Amino acid sequence: MTRDLITAVRRAGVEDLDRLAPLFDAYRRFYGLAADAVLARDYLAARISRGESVVLLAESAGGGEGADESRPTGFCQLYPTWCSLAAAPIFVLYDLFVADEARRAGIGAQLMKAAEAHARAAGAARMDLSTARTNSRAQALYESLGWQRDEVYLTYSLDLTRP
DSSP, X not given: OXXXXXXXXXXXXXXXXXXXXXHHHHHHHHTTOOOOHHHHHHHHHHHHHTTOOEEEEEEEEOSSTTTTSOEEEEEEEEEEXXXXXXXXXXXXXXXXXXXGGGTTSSHHHHHHHHHHHHHHHTTOSEEEOOOOTTOHHXXXXXXXXXXXXXXSOOOOOOOTTOO
8 A cells, every 4th residue: 555545534423334343353353352343343333322432434545446435444442531630531542553454654643643633622631542562663653743651650450351
């Protein structure tokens, strides 16, 4: 895939589920989970229809056959929440994914910038994200866009799916 793509980023709705779900399924497989197209679609359908998340969809059209058809090339998912210390709304950018064939074309940066614009327009005080310590390519992208690594707080998780 080349940089001559025309890419648009927009908020996805329930009408986009059939095009968005395969990307979400690929994202989950990227993290070592089994393919499950039904789960991917159902999960997104619930989040979008209930207003529990904001999904931004990148669509690209290149030259050649099918140039009039846009195709989904990436997405990011934001979860609205609150920060008690800032006494303000924030967004957690939880998912960011660009299809293999569309990588290195600036789509990830476009999605990140669109997410920032959405959060600013919604009056959020900040955005948070986490990434794997080994994901140096993602870290380089985030830092190039002004994100700063937290050196103060540690993140902990409690797995509630185990007894």
